[in-house]
Amino acid sequence: MIGIEKLSLTLSGIPVLRDVSLDIAAGRTLGLVGESGSGKSMTALSIMRLLPHGAQMRGKVHLEDRELNELSERQMCAVRGAEIGMIFQEPMTALNPVQTIGDQVAETLLVHGTASRSEARAIARERLARVGLVPERFPLDRYPHELSGGQRQRVCIALAIALRPKLLIADEPTTALDVTTQAQILDLIRELVREEEMACLFITHDLAVVSEMADEIAVMKAGAVVERAPTATLLREMRHPYTRALFDASRHQPERASAKSEAPLLEVRGAVRDYTLRRQRLFGPRPSFRAVDGVSFAVKRGESLGLVGESGCGKSTLTRAILGLEAFQGGEILLDGQPVSTRMPAELRRRMQVVFQDPYGSFNPRHRVARLLTEPFHLTGRPPDLKERIGEALENVGLASSDRDKFPHEFSGGQRQRIAIARALITRPELIILDEAVSALDVSIRAQIMDLLADLQGRFGLSYLFIAHDLTVVRAITDRVLVMQAGRIVEEGETQAVFSAPTDSYTRALLDAAPALPAA
Numbered sequence: 346m347i348g349i350e351k352l353s354l355t356l357s358g359i360p361v362l363r364d365v366s367l368d369i370a371a372g373r374t375l376g377l378v379g380e381s382g383s384g385k386s387m388t389a390l391s392i393m394r395l396l397p398h399g400a401q402m403r404g405k406v407h408l409e410d411r412e413l414n415e416l417s418e419r420q421m422c423a424v425r426g427a428e429i430g431m432i433f434q435e436p437m438t439a440l441n442p443v444q445t446i447g448d449q450v451a452e453t454l455l456v457h458g459t460a461s462r463s464e465a466r467a468i469a470r471e472r473l474a475r476v477g478l479v480p481e482r483f484p485l486d487r488y489p490h491e492l493s494g495g496q497r498q499r500v501c502i503a504l505a506i507a508l509r510p511k512l513l514i515a516d517e518p519t520t521a522l523d524v525t526t527q528a529q530i531l532d533l534i535r536e537l538v539r540e541e542e543m544a545c546l547f548i549t550h551d552l553a554v555v556s557e558m559a560d561e562i563a564v565m566k567a568g569a570v571v572e573r574a575p576t577a578t579l580l581r582e583m584r585h586p587y588t589r590a591l592f593d594a595s596r597h598q599p600e601r602a603s604a605k606s607e608a609p610l611l612e613v614r615g616a617v618r619d620y621t622l623r624r625q626r627l628f629g630p631r632p633s634f635r636a637v638d639g640v641s642f643a644v645k646r647g648e649s650l651g652l653v654g655e656s657g658c659g660k661s662t663l664t665r666a667i668l669g670l671e672a673f674q675g676g677e678i679l680l681d682g683q684p685v686s687t688r689m690p691a692e693l694r695r696r697m698q699v700v701f702q703d704p705y706g707s708f709n710p711r712h713r714v715a716r717l718l719t720e721p722f723h724l725t726g727r728p729p730d731l732k733e734r735i736g737e738a739l740e741n742v743g744l745a746s747s748d749r750d751k752f753p754h755e756f757s758g759g760q761r762q763r764i765a766i767a768r769a770l771i772t773r774p775e776l777i778i779l780d781e782a783v784s785a786l787d788v789s790i791r792a793q794i795m796d797l798l799a800d801l802q803g804r805f806g807l808s809y810l811f812i813a814h815d816l817t818v819v820r821a822i823t824d825r826v827l828v829m830q831a832g833r834i835v836e837e838g839e840t841q842a843v844f845s846a847p848t849d850s851y852t853r854a855l856l857d858a859a860p861a862l863p864a865a
Contacts, residue, residue, distance in 0.1 A: 346371045346544035347392070347512050352404035354384075354391055354568075361387050363569040365404070369512070369544040374535070376559030376576070377548045378591065380787045381758050384568040385548045389514045392546075393429055394421050408511065427457050430505030432534075434517035436497035440489040446473065446500045447485025453507040472503040476533060493656055495526035502533065509541055516548045520785060523655045523814040528858040531558055550787035552595045553817070553860035556580055564588045580863050590789070595862060597792035598821040599799035605647035605824060610681055610808050611667065611697075611776055616640045617675030618662050618832075636662040637673070638832035644776065649802065649809040651819040651840060653855065654829035660812050663829075664778060667810070668699055680776065695725040698769035702781035704761040708753045714739070714764060715749040721772045738767040741804075742797060759790035766797065770805075778810045783818055795822055816859045820844050828852045 347369045354362035362384050369375045377385050390396055392406055394413065406413040408428060416424065433439040441449055450472055451465035460468055470480050476499040489497055498518060505513060515534060519527040531554065538545045549555050555562060556576060563573040564587065572585040583589045618637040625632070637659045644650045654660055665671040667678055669689050678685040683693055698721060701707045708717050718735050719727070728734060736746035742763040753761055762782065769777050779798070783791045799822065801807060813819050819826055819840065826843050828836040828851065836849040847853045 346409060347546070348405075348407040349388075349392070350405040350407070352388070352391060352402070352406065354387060354396070354403075355401045356397060357399050361568050362391065363567070365565075365568070365570055367546075367563060367570065367573075369546060371511070371542045371544055372539060373560045374538055374545040374547050374558060376555035376562040377546060377565060378550065378552060378555055378562060379565035380591075380789055381550070383565040385565055386516055387568075388565070389431070389516055389546060389548060392512070392514065393425055393431065394418075395425075423457065426453050426510070427459075427508045428510050429512045429514065430508070430510035431514040431516065432498075432501050432505045432518045434520055436501045437489060439501055440497060442489055445486045445488055446478070446483070446492070446503075447487075449500070450503050450507055453504055457508060459508060468507065469503070472507050473500070475506075475537075476500075476503045477529070478503070493526075495522055495530065495656065498522065498526075498530055499533070502530070502537070506537060506541065506543075509543075511543060512546065513538065513543045514546045514548070517550070518547075519554065520549075520551070524816060524855055524859040525655050527554070527814075527860075531860075534558075551860070552592060552788060553862045556862055557860045564591065592862065594788040594792040595817075597788075597795065599792075599795045601649075601799045601822070602803040605645050605808075608646050609643040610646045610648075611644040611810070612679040613643070613663070613667065613676070614641050614679070615676035616663065616666065616673050616678065618659075618666065618671070618673050636832055637666070639676070640829075640832070640834055641676075642827055642834060642837065644808050644810055646775070646808055647802070647806050648825065649811055649823040651811045651813065651823035651826040652829060653813060653816060653819055653826060655855075656814075658829045659832040660829055661780075664699075664780060664810075664812060667778065668697065669694060691725040695721070695772045696774050697776045697778070698772060698774040699778045699780060700762075700765050700769050700782045702784055704765040705753060705758075707765065708761070710753055712752075713749065714751055714753070717753070717764065718749070718768050718771050720768065725772060734771050738771040739764075741770055741801065742767045757790075759786060759793060762786065762790075762794055763797065766794075766801070770801070773805075774807070776808045776810065778812065780812045781814065782811075784813060784815050791818070798822065816844070816856065817861075828855065 349365055349367045352362055352365040365388055379385055391402055447466060447469050450469035454460040454465040454468055470485060478499055519530050547558055559576050562576050562579045563570050566587045572588050583592060616637050617639060619633045619635050622632045622634055640663060652660055666673050669685050669687055672687055680693055680697060715735050718738055735749050739746055739748055744763055783794050786794060811823050823840045826840045827834050830851045836843060836852045847856060
C-alpha cells in the first residue's frame with residue numbers, strides 16, 4: 346500500500362532523515378519508535394509532503410502505483426485526507442474550537458467535493474457513530490470543549506477516516522489519555538485497520554503500546570532506521586544496542602532511598618467539591634455534579650504517593666484544591682497542621698509547589714529561564730539571595746547556572762522538564778505535586794527524570810504527590826498508591842501490594858487495560 350525508498354531530508358542543510366526505507370501492506374500496522382528528535386514525525390510529514398520552508402527531500406514515496414513526490418501541490422491536496430489520513434497527538438489543538446464536531450467531519454468531504462452538504466452531514470453522522478460517538482448521546486452540534494479527551498480523540502479519528510483513506514498515520518494518538526480510554530482508542534484503530542483494509546503507520550514512544558498494537562516495529566535513531574522486524578521477533582532478539590537501550594529504559598526503576606517518616610505532611614479530610622450544571626429547562630432547578638466525594642488521605646514526610654484514575658474521576662479538582670487554587674464545599678486540607686485555602690499565607694504557599702505535564706505550555710516563551718524560575722516568588726515575595734537561588738536550582742536539576750539567560754525554545758523536552766522542576770525547587774518546598782510530569786517524555790528521557798526526582802527526594806527530604814495515568818511510572822516511583830473513581834478513593838495501599846493483588850474491581854480493570862511489555 347505504501348512504500349518509502351531511501352528517503353532523506355535536510356532542513357537548512359542539516360540532515361534530519363537518512364536513507365529511510367519502509368513499506369506497509371494493506372490491513373497491517375507498522376510501529377515506528379524512537380526518542381524525540383529521531384525523525385519519526387518528520388517521516389510522517391514527508392509522506393504527506395507537509396514540510397517546513399527550506400526542506401529538501403530525496404528518495405521515493407509510493408502510494409500503491411503512484412510516486413507522491415512527483416505530484417504537484419494541487420494533486421497532493423487531493424491525496425491528503427482522501428487517501429492519507431492522519432491522527433494527531435493533541436486533539437484539542439487539532440480540532441477547531443469554534444466549529445461543531447459534525448461540521449468538522451463533514452468539511453473533509455466538502456473540501457474534496459465527494460458529497461453535497463446534506464450527504465456530508467449524513468456521512469459525518471455515520472463516521473462519528475462508527476468511532477463510538479452515537480448521535481443520540483453526541484449530537485453533531487457539540488463543540489470540542491464539550492467532550493472529554495478520549496471523545497475528542499474519537500472525533501479526530503472520524504476526521505481521519507471520513508473518506509476511507511488507504512493509509513492511516515497515527516502520531517502519538519494516546520499519549521495524553523488514561524489507560525482505559527487508551528485501550529478503547531487502540532482497539533478502535535485496530536478494528537478500523539482490519540475492517541477498512543488500511544495500512545497504518547503508528548508512531549509512539551510507548552513501547553508497551555507498540556508491542557501490543559503493531560504487526561512490525563521499526564526503530565529510528567538520528568534519522569535512520571536501525572532495526573526492523575516483526576513485533577515478536579524484535580521483542581525477542583533486539584539485535585541493535587539502541588533497541589535494547591530503549592526497552593531497558595522503559596522498564597527502568599530508579600534507586601530510591603527510604604527516608605519517609607510516619608508524620609503526615611499533607612492531610613485531606615472529607616473533601617467535597619460540587620459543581621453547578623446548566624438548567625435542563627428554562628425555569629427548572631440547576632442540577633449539580635459532585636466531582637470530589639468525601640476524599641480523605643495523608644502524604645507522609647519524605648513519601649511518594651501516587652494518585653491514579655480515569656479522566657474525569659476528580660484528580661485535577663482535588664489537585665487544584667490542595668494547591669489552594671479552588672475552594673471545597675466540605676472537609677479540610679492541612680499542610681503541616683495549617684489549613685490550606687485560596688487565601689493561605691505566603692509562607693504556607695511557598696512550602697508546596699507543582700510540576701505540570703507540558704513545561705512548554707506552562708512557560709512564557711518570551712521570558713528567559715531566570716524570570717521563569719522566579720515566578721513562584723510573585724506570590725511569596727522576592728528573597729534577598731535570588732540570584733544564588735536561580736543558579737542553585739538549575740545545578741540541582743543537572744543544568745548549568747549559565748542557562749539562566751536562555752529562552753525555553755533553546756532546550757530539549759527533557760531539559761524543559763528539568764527547568765520546570767527547578768522552578769518548583771526554587772522556593773525550597775516540602776511537598777511537590779507532579780501532575781503527569783513524565784507522560785509526554787520518551788522512555789530514555791523519562792528514565793532520567795525519574796532518577797532526578799528520586800535523587801532530589803533523597804537529598805532534600807521532599808514529599809511527592811504523583812498524579813499519573815501511566816501505571817508503569819507510578820509503580821516504579823511511589824511508596825503508596827490511591828485509586829480514584831467517580832470522586833471517591835476506592836482503593837489504597839502499598840504500591841506493590843495494590844498492583845500485585847488489587848481488591849477492587851475498578852483497580853483490576855485499570856491494570857488489565859494498561860499495556861505491558863513482555864518479560865525481558
